[in-house]
Amino acid sequence: xxxxxxxxxxxxxxxxxxLEGIERQGLKTISSDELARxxxxxxxQVRKDLSLFGSFGKRGLGYSVPELSEKLxxxxxxxxxxxxxxxxxxxxxxxxxxxRGFAExxxxxxxxxxxxxxxxxxxxxxxxxxxxxxxxxxxxxxxxDIAVVATPAESTPAVVKQVVRAGIKAILNFAPIQLSVPxxxxxxxxxxxxxxxxxxxxxxxxxx
Amino acid sequence: xxxxxxxxxxxxxxxxxxLEGIERQGLKTISSDELARxxxxxxxQVRKDLSLFGSFGKRGLGYSVPELSEKLxxxxxxxxxxxxxxxxxxxxxxxxxxxRGFAExxxxxxxxxxxxxxxxxxxxxxxxxxxxxxxxxxxxxxxxDIAVVATPAESTPAVVKQVVRAGIKAILNFAPIQLSVPxxxxxxxxxxxxxxxxxxxxxxxxxx
DNA sequence: TTTAGTTTGTGAATTACTTCACAAGCATGA
DNA sequence: TCATGCTTGTGAAGTAATTCACAAACTAAA
Numbered sequence: 001x002x003x004x005x006x007x008x009x010x011x012x013x014x015x016x017x018x019l020e021g022i023e024r025q026g027l028k029t030i031s032s033d034e035l036a037r038x039x040x041x042x043x044x045q046v047r048k049d050l051s052l053f054g055s056f057g058k059r060g061l062g063y064s065v066p067e068l069s070e071k072l073x074x075x076x077x078x079x080x081x082x083x084x085x086x087x088x089x090x091x092x093x094x095x096x097x098x099x100r101g102f103a104e105x106x107x108x109x110x111x112x113x114x115x116x117x118x119x120x121x122x123x124x125x126x127x128x129x130x131x132x133x134x135x136x137x138x139x140x141x142x143x144x145d146i147a148v149v150a151t152p153a154e155s156t157p158a159v160v161k162q163v164v165r166a167g168i169k170a171i172l173n174f175a176p177i178q179l180s181v182p183x184x185x186x187x188x189x190x191x192x193x194x195x196x197x198x199x200x201x202x203x204x205x206x207x208x
Numbered sequence: 209x210x211x212x213x214x215x216x217x218x219x220x221x222x223x224x225x226x227l228e229g230i231e232r233q234g235l236k237t238i239s240s241d242e243l244a245r246x247x248x249x250x251x252x253q254v255r256k257d258l259s260l261f262g263s264f265g266k267r268g269l270g271y272s273v274p275e276l277s278e279k280l281x282x283x284x285x286x287x288x289x290x291x292x293x294x295x296x297x298x299x300x301x302x303x304x305x306x307x308r309g310f311a312e313x314x315x316x317x318x319x320x321x322x323x324x325x326x327x328x329x330x331x332x333x334x335x336x337x338x339x340x341x342x343x344x345x346x347x348x349x350x351x352x353d354i355a356v357v358a359t360p361a362e363s364t365p366a367v368v369k370q371v372v373r374a375g376i377k378a379i380l381n382f383a384p385i386q387l388s389v390p391x392x393x394x395x396x397x398x399x400x401x402x403x404x405x406x407x408x409x410x411x412x413x414x415x416x
Numbered sequence: 417t418t419t420a421g422t423t424t425g426t427g428a429a430t431t432a433c434t435t436c437a438c439a440a441g442c443a444t445g446a
Numbered sequence: 447t448c449a450t451g452c453t454t455g456t457g458a459a460g461t462a463a464t465t466c467a468c469a470a471a472c473t474a475a476a
Binding site for chain 1: 218377408
């Protein structure tokens with residue numbers, strides 16, 4: 001299959017969230033045009049995005065809401081269960097571990113790690129904090145799919161090295177630094193400072 | 209000035225964070241090539257990004273680290289102080305209000321709002337929770353620059369309408385929905401579900 | 417001063433993404 | 447059954463972002 005752009009995947013997520021709302025309202029079909037209006041894009045964009053994966057609509061009618069939802073869930077790999085470990089037993093990690101949407105979408109947090117001696121061995125959100133040095137060994141048994149990296153900037157490169165060595169292929173990164181990983185590891189970074197600076201830029205350069 | 213792509217602004221933020229690290233290490237100059245390596249991009253990209261705003265380097269030498277940092281801070285509008293209000297006195301809001309990087313970069317939280325009667329009037333992170341219905345009136349006096357929207361999906365559209373009416377031109381959105389705002393309002397959305405789904409997609413479609 | 421070695425800044429070329437525009441398919445009603 | 451009206455799926459066209467490639471500018475050393 002052709003390489004899919006990250007922007008496309010983000011839009012698919014967005015479409016799915018709309019469809020779930022619409023499904024709850026009981027509507028049976030939706031056109032690319034309505035979907036586009038909800039997502040702030042164009043109907044051609046919607047159709048193009050979907051056409052990368054097949055043809056799911058009926059000409060003259062639109063898309064069946066439950067059918068398209070199901071297809072999108074399949075495309076996005078939801079419905080499977082993903083084993084997640086959280087690295088960094090701090091506030092962000094805790095917020096995520098408690099976040100309902102996490103479990104709802106099949107992301108199951110099965111372990112938590114830290115490098116801080118003071119935290120290791122403590123109970124944390126119904127798990128026991130383990131040392132990062134054990135990650136590789138644990139991963140051989142548990143087979144984690146995703147690592148959430150929520151460590152301070154300084155310790156993050158070392159932590160990420162362990163994650164990669166443990167064979168984990170997907171990282172959700174909250175550390176405010178750029179991760180360097182092999183090409184077969186996917187990283188999504190959530191960086192508040194960067195978002196704020198984006199807003200600051202927009203405010204500073206209005207009307208240019 | 210020409211329209212600047214969001215991806216460019218994100219990279220500028222990234223470059224700045226590297227420069228700050230390098231400045232602490234005491235290095236005086238850096239080449240586009242080194243910056244590119246740190247940021248996982250190409251030297252041509254770095255030079256192109258910077259050239260949109262002027263020419264800051266010296267041929268044969270590279271960029272002066274303190275000088276380029278300063279320029280980037282200027283471009284990104286840091287150094288100014290931005291007045292921020294948080295809407296939604298929940299966990300995300302609290303985490304942000306306490307987040308040090310927030311204040312360090314000049315984002316000052318001066319008020320918090322909610323629609324939940326039970327929360328209104330309560331103390332919260334050294335502020336008192338006010339009703340969203342008062343936002344427009346308050347904004348006339350306080351002149352907020354940025355609104356952080358951290359409300360449940362259902363109540364978000366109404367909240368955003370108030371924010372827009374209050375004349376606030378930048379929104380950091382944590383609600384898992386698409387905001388509809390006039391063109392002169394800038395929105396950055398942080399949506400965990402979308403990031404997770406991106407990872408899920410990558411894991412499901414490896415090797416295609 | 418001259419030469420060798422770097423590195424920038426930037427048009428041109430390339431690649432990626434989005435939008436256009438329309439034939440083809442389906443539903444509905446006559 | 448046929449005509450009308452809608453909406454999809456998709457090549458082609460257009461726009462945007464990235465990378466190439468090289469002249470120009472600077473440093474440092476001889």
